Amino acid sequence: MTKLPNNNILNISNLVKYFYTRQGIVRAVDGISFAIRERETFGLVGESGSGKSTVAYTIVGTYNPTEGKILYKGQDISRESRKRPQSLKKEIQIVFQDPGSSLNPVRTISQILELPLKVHDVVKDSKERINKIAELLDMVQLPSDYLYKYPTMIGGGEKQMVGIARALATDPSFVILDEPTSALDVSIQAKIINMLVKFQKEFNLAYLFITHDLSLMRNIADRVAIMYLGKICEIAPTSEFFKNPLHPYTQMLLSSIPVITDEEEELKPKKIISKGEIPSPVNIPSGCSFHLRCPRKIPICSKDDPIMVNVKEGHCVRCHLFTR
Amino acid sequence: MSMPLLEIKNLHVWFKVFGGILKVLDGVDLIVRPGEKVGLVGEMGCGKTTTMKSIMKLLPMPPAIIPEGEIIYKGKNILKMSSEELQRIRRKEISMIFEDPTAALNPVFTIGEQLQDAVKYSGSESLKTKTKENIRNRAIQALKEVSLPDPERVLRYYPLQLSGGMRQRVCISMALITSSELLIADEPGTSLDVTIKDQVLRLLKELVEKRGTSIILISHALGLVRGMTDRVYVMYAGSVVETGKTNKLFTNPLHPYSQGLLDAIPKLTGDGIGEGISGRIPEYINPPSGCRFHPRCRYVKPICKEKKPPFFKVNEDHEVKCFKFQKKGDEIAKQ
Numbered sequence: 254m255t256k257l258p259n260n261n262i263l264n265i266s267n268l269v270k271y272f273y274t275r276q277g278i279v280r281a282v283d284g285i286s287f288a289i290r291e292r293e294t295f296g297l298v299g300e301s302g303s304g305k306s307t308v309a310y311t312i313v314g315t316y317n318p319t320e321g322k323i324l325y326k327g328q329d330i331s332r333e334s335r336k337r338p339q340s341l342k343k344e345i346q347i348v349f350q351d352p353g354s355s356l357n358p359v360r361t362i363s364q365i366l367e368l369p370l371k372v373h374d375v376v377k378d379s380k381e382r383i384n385k386i387a388e389l390l391d392m393v394q395l396p397s398d399y400l401y402k403y404p405t406m407i408g409g410g411e412k413q414m415v416g417i418a419r420a421l422a423t424d425p426s427f428v429i430l431d432e433p434t435s436a437l438d439v440s441i442q443a444k445i446i447n448m449l450v451k452f453q454k455e456f457n458l459a460y461l462f463i464t465h466d467l468s469l470m471r472n473i474a475d476r477v478a479i480m481y482l483g484k485i486c487e488i489a490p491t492s493e494f495f496k497n498p499l500h501p502y503t504q505m506l507l508s509s510i511p512v513i514t515d516e517e518e519e520l521k522p523k524k525i526i527s528k529g530e531i532p533s534p535v536n537i538p539s540g541c542s543f544h545l546r547c548p549r550k551i552p553i554c555s556k557d558d559p560i561m562v563n564v565k566e567g568h569c570v571r572c573h574l575f576t577r
Numbered sequence: 578m579s580m581p582l583l584e585i586k587n588l589h590v591w592f593k594v595f596g597g598i599l600k601v602l603d604g605v606d607l608i609v610r611p612g613e614k615v616g617l618v619g620e621m622g623c624g625k626t627t628t629m630k631s632i633m634k635l636l637p638m639p640p641a642i643i644p645e646g647e648i649i650y651k652g653k654n655i656l657k658m659s660s661e662e663l664q665r666i667r668r669k670e671i672s673m674i675f676e677d678p679t680a681a682l683n684p685v686f687t688i689g690e691q692l693q694d695a696v697k698y699s700g701s702e703s704l705k706t707k708t709k710e711n712i713r714n715r716a717i718q719a720l721k722e723v724s725l726p727d728p729e730r731v732l733r734y735y736p737l738q739l740s741g742g743m744r745q746r747v748c749i750s751m752a753l754i755t756s757s758e759l760l761i762a763d764e765p766g767t768s769l770d771v772t773i774k775d776q777v778l779r780l781l782k783e784l785v786e787k788r789g790t791s792i793i794l795i796s797h798a799l800g801l802v803r804g805m806t807d808r809v810y811v812m813y814a815g816s817v818v819e820t821g822k823t824n825k826l827f828t829n830p831l832h833p834y835s836q837g838l839l840d841a842i843p844k845l846t847g848d849g850i851g852e853g854i855s856g857r858i859p860e861y862i863n864p865p866s867g868c869r870f871h872p873r874c875r876y877v878k879p880i881c882k883e884k885k886p887p888f889f890k891v892n893e894d895h896e897v898k899c900f901k902f903q904k905k906g907d908e909i910a911k912q
Contacts, residue, residue, distance in 0.1 A: 300770035408857055438620040438797065443841035443853030465771060468843040472850050495845065509775035510845065511800025513827050517845040527772040530740050 262427055262459045263289040263312070268321035268331075270304075270311050277535045281307040283483035284321070286561075289427070294453065294460040296474030296491070298467060298506075302534055304483040305463045306350075309429045312461070313347045325427070343373045346420035350432040352412035356404040362390070362415055363400040369422040389418040393448065410441035417445070421452065429461045434469075446473060467510055468517075471495055476567070479503050482534055482542040485561070489568040498522060499570045501547045541573065549574060580652070582759060582791050583609040583632070588646035590627055592861075593639055599861040601627055603815040603869065604646070604885070609759065609791050616802035616823060617795045619812035620838070622858050625795045628812075629761050632793075633673060634663060650759075668699055672752040674781075676764035678744035682736040688747055689732030692716040692754070699755040719750040723780060742773035749781055753788070760785060760792045766801060778805060799842060803827055808894075811835045814859055814869040820888075821895035831897045833874045868899070876901055 270282040281304045289295045299305045310316050312323060314334025323331040325345065330337055349355035356365055366386045369375070376382045387397050393414040404412055413433060420428055430449070434442035450473060453460060462474060470477050471491060478488040479502065487500040498504050504525045512518055529546035532538055538545050544554035553573050561571045590602035602624050609615050617625050630636045632648055634655060648655040650666065658666070675681040683691060696715045697707060713732075720728035723746040736744055745765065752760060765781065766774035782805055785792050796802050802809055802823065809823040811832065819832040830836045840851030856873040859865050865872050871881040880900050888896040889903055 300772065410857070439799075439841045440620065440837060440854040441857075443850050444855075446843075446850050447852065466843065467771075468845050469850075471845050471847040472843045492847070495847070505772055509771045511775075511798060511804055512845055513800050513803050513839065513842060514844065514846075515828070520845050527775045530742060530773070531770065 260290050261288040262291045262293075262326060263461075264322075264324040265312075266322050266324075268308070268311065268323065269319045270307050270316055271319045274535070279534050280483050280537055281534060282311065283537075285480070285483070285485045287478055287485065287488060289459055289461060291426075291459055292453070292457050293475045294462055294473055296470040296477040297461060297463045297480060298465060298470055298477060299480035300465060300506075300531060302482075302531060303480040304534070305480050306431055307483075308480075309347065309431045309461065309463055313345055313429060314342070339373070343375075343423040344425050345427050345429070346423065346425040347429040347431060348413070348416050348420045348433045351436055352409060352416050353404075353436075355416055356412055358404055361401050361403055362407075365404070365415065366390070366419055366422060369419060373423045375423055385422075389422055392421070392452075393418045410437050410445065413437060413441075413445055414448075417449070417452075421456070424456070426457065427459045427461070429463070431463045432465070435464065435466070442469075449473075467506060468512070479506065482532065482537055484542065485571065486543070487568075487570045487572075493565070493568055495520065497568075499564060499568070499575060500572050501525065501549050501574075502543050505546070505548075541571075580610075581608045581649075582611045582613075582651065583607075583793075584647075584649045585628070585632070586647045586649065588628070588631065588648065589644050590624075590631055590636065590646075591642050591644060593642060597862045600864055601815050601861050602631075602646075603864070605812070605815070605817055606888070607793075607810055607817065609793060611758070612789045612791055613808065614785065614792050614794065614806040616806035616809040617793060617812060618797065618799055618802050618809060620797055620858065623812045624815045625797075625812055626763055629673075629763055629793070629795055632761065633667060633671060669755050670757055671759045671761065672755060672757040674745075674748050674752050674760065674762040674765045677768050678741065678748045679736065679768075681748050682744060684736055686735075687732065688734050688736065688739070689713075689716065692719065692732070692747070692751055695751045695754050715754070719754045720747070722753070722784065723747070723750045725750075741769055742777055745769060745777050746780070749777070749784070753784055753790075756788070758791060760790050761795070762792060763795045764797070765794070767796070767798070774801075781805075799827065799839065811838070814864065815861070816869065816898070818870065818899070819895075819897045825895060831891060831895070831902065832870075832899050833876055833901075834870050 266286045267284050268282055269284050272279040272281055297305050311318050314337055317333045318331050321331065322329060325341060330341060334342060363386055366389055367382055370382055370385060376385045390397055390399055395411060395414055434445055452458060464470060474491050476490050477494045479486045481502050487503050498507055504522045505527050508522050508525050509527045525548055540555045540557055541559055544550050551573060559571050559573045559576055561569050562575050563569050564575055585605055585607040588602055588605040592599040592601060605628050619625050643656060693712050693716050696712045716732060717728045720731055725731050725743060725746055766778050769777060778801065794802055794805050806823050809826055810817045811819045813834045819835050827839060830839050837854035841853045843850050854873055859869060867883050868881045868886050871877045878900060886898045886900050888898055890896050891902055
């Protein structure tokens with residue numbers, strides 16, 4: 254992969270986040286590296302407990318990374334958000350999964366949208382602020398009388414629109430979308446996704462899109478990474494990823510997707526049948542963490558953890574089958 | 578054609594609440610024939626679960642009232658059955674799998690206690706004598722059927738000690754412990770991960786096909802319904818708007834709502850995502866007149882606001898409730 258460092262908005266190298274609990278060490282994120290380019294949608298896919306949300310929270314600074322480096326436009330931000338410069342916080346925003354619990358129920362929509370404008374001094378004058386808030390609401394196609402409503406009075410999709418408006422209020426250049434539509438119906442999901450795609454073009458945003466829905470990824474991501482138990486198994490450009498999946502776990506995931514047309518059915522790899530359970534992140538199997546469920550296991554898999562290898566231009570996979 | 582196992586005719590369910598009457602179900606018609614796998618799809622709040630709960634008479638009454646409609650199971654109206662009859666049917670003939678296996682299992686009893694209770698009261702025919710030994714063996718056998726490893730140990734476990742996928746397997750084994758004739762599965766995979774969901778549902782399909790049990794699969798995940806069912810009903814705001822063979826309906830949806838719904842689903846072929854459907858599901862306290870979809874419909878005609886469309890037959894096994902498909906000879910006298 255020819256990396257042009259200037260082009261990357263975010264560089265993550267060997268990021269590790271452990272949680273120390275009474276049951277043992279939870280290896281939520283265990284040494285992952287990737288880069289996100291400007292104006293790109295980077296898809297991070299994984300099942301529950303794979304550590305995708307921990308990655309998101311570490312990047313925004315909710316968690317302090319145990320190890321590793323996060324570089325944002327060349328600046329080191331691998332620490333908690335309160336130790337980061339204010340100007341950087343403005344640049345990185347997040348939209349949460351559950352719009353019901355990420356909006357304060359005792360604040361009006363107007364108050365919710367005003368807070369980031371105030372904190373980051375985007376608009377200083379309080380009268381102008383009201384105009385800006387109305388503008389934000391208009392941007393996500395909500396009527397202006399919503400200003401004085403409370404989150405409980407509006408629908409789930411509309412709440413998520415407010416969440417998006419709040420994230421875009423500070424004019425960021427990098428937005429993390431943590432399963433923004435998984436709690437919503439498909440017809441509302443379609444509307445929100447289309448809106449996000451539009452905003453990306455309009456404001457030149459880079460997205461880190463976290464989801465468990467591979468079909469959704471197929472349609473919006475430029476590159477996709479698959480996570481399993483805190484590690485990335487495979488990274489590839491989207492079309493290559495779906496045409497030529499290499500890691501056995503990716504193949505298992507792809508063949509498990511329920512689809513609605515025959516054309517899609519033909520695109521799925523057929524051979525691999527899903528089996529086994531996802532192990533607990535406290536007690537990760539030795540060697541490659543996937544070896545217990547892997548249909549193409551070889552003896553070395555239970556001993557050594559494979560390293561990431563570059564198979565093709567931009568297509569990396571972490572599996573012993575491809576290490577020579 | 579054989580006699581239907583279950584037939585729901587023009588079912589209306591209302592809820593009396595503080596603000597007025599929620600007119601949730603607005604004439605649901607649904608037929609399940611013996612051995613048939615039927616899907617019921619629709620978005621959140623369209624009345625899928627209310628329909629299912631009224632089949633088992635699980636709706637709390639009040640606030641629920643059923644002003645109109647019949648649910649006929651093997652020729653008898655469930656809504657008019659005595660409680661003993663109903664108990665017998667719940668115990669032996671219709672079983673159910675719920676969305677959230679964690680909530681469906683009692684956290685303070687072991688899997689063994691719960692499963693053995695199910696064996697004891699289900700009147701499973703395979704058990705001649707109900708000795709403790711027999712009951713336990715039957716429970717172990719049930720767990721083996723759903724391919725749970727080490728069933729003896731699972732019997733001693735509390736639900737919290739199992740993973741989500743294992744819990745749902747236990748629920749499936751419990752539902753299939755009786756040789757029931759109808760299985761109602763309400764979003765059986767929704768709370769599980771993709772690879773685990775795939776395993777559990779493949780297992781469910783195998784077991785159901787082996788025993789010839791009829792199944793109603795309720796889900797908002799259309800892909801899942803496509804893989805599991807022969808025929809499908811699409812529900813919107815309390816009524817069935819379209820029904821047909823699953824494969825045919827998904828490739829050629831006719832009702833504007835079904836079209837919007839299928840268009841909105843992201844596809845693996847990667848041709849972008851449809852626009853979705855503008856607006857949202859109506860309030861049930863004061864639902865739109867005529868066709869409940871008309872405020873969101875792009876083909877709306879004056880008649881849609883006045884009259885409820887009946888089913889129009891488009892071809893064999895494909896019916897749709899939309900005036901767009903009204904032919905000259907069709908009458909609308911039904912309403």
